[in-house]
Amino acid sequence: MINNEIIKIASNTSNVGLTNEYTFKSSKKNSLCGDLIKVELILKRTKIISMKYETESCIYCEASASLLAKKIKNLDKKVIEKKISELKKIDPKETNLTFPKNFSEFKFLMNKDNFSRLKCVFLPLDAVLKALNK
Numbered sequence: 001m002i003n004n005e006i007i008k009i010a011s012n013t014s015n016v017g018l019t020n021e022y023t024f025k026s027s028k029k030n031s032l033c034g035d036l037i038k039v040e041l042i043l044k045r046t047k048i049i050s051m052k053y054e055t056e057s058c059i060y061c062e063a064s065a066s067l068l069a070k071k072i073k074n075l076d077k078k079v080i081e082k083k084i085s086e087l088k089k090i091d092p093k094e095t096n097l098t099f100p101k102n103f104s105e106f107k108f109l110m111n112k113d114n115f116s117r118l119k120c121v122f123l124p125l126d127a128v129l130k131a132l133n134k
Contacts, residue, residue, distance in 0.1 A: 010062040015069035026131035060117040067122035
């Protein structure tokens with residue numbers, strides 16, 4: 001069952017909508033469920049100024065994209081790559097989960113109850129990494 005916190009996170013649409021103004025962009029599709037995300041990133045030197053996205057996806061992917069867009073703003077590209085790598089190493093089956101600094105809100109998405117939806121949660125993370133490494 002989807003908890004209210006995930007619904008609340010996913011309902012923040014302040015970064016939804018592609019503008020066709022970007023430094024980097026990418027799209028990624030989840031081959032298991034068909035979720036699709038497109039992201040546009042604006043960087044000033046090496047710092048993320050903005051992330052915009054559009055999805056055709058489940059609520060887990062939408063919530064993850066919403067959180068990620070909020071969390072990576074004003075971070076350096078290398079820091080973002082490191083934080084995303086740390087997030088992707090978390091095993092939700094563990095009881096004592098440690099999240100990267102300033103990314104603790106991902107605990108609502110990455111837990112044992114949502115284990116079967118991790119690919120959905122990781123899709124926005126993978127799309128951002130793909131965009132930054134083009």
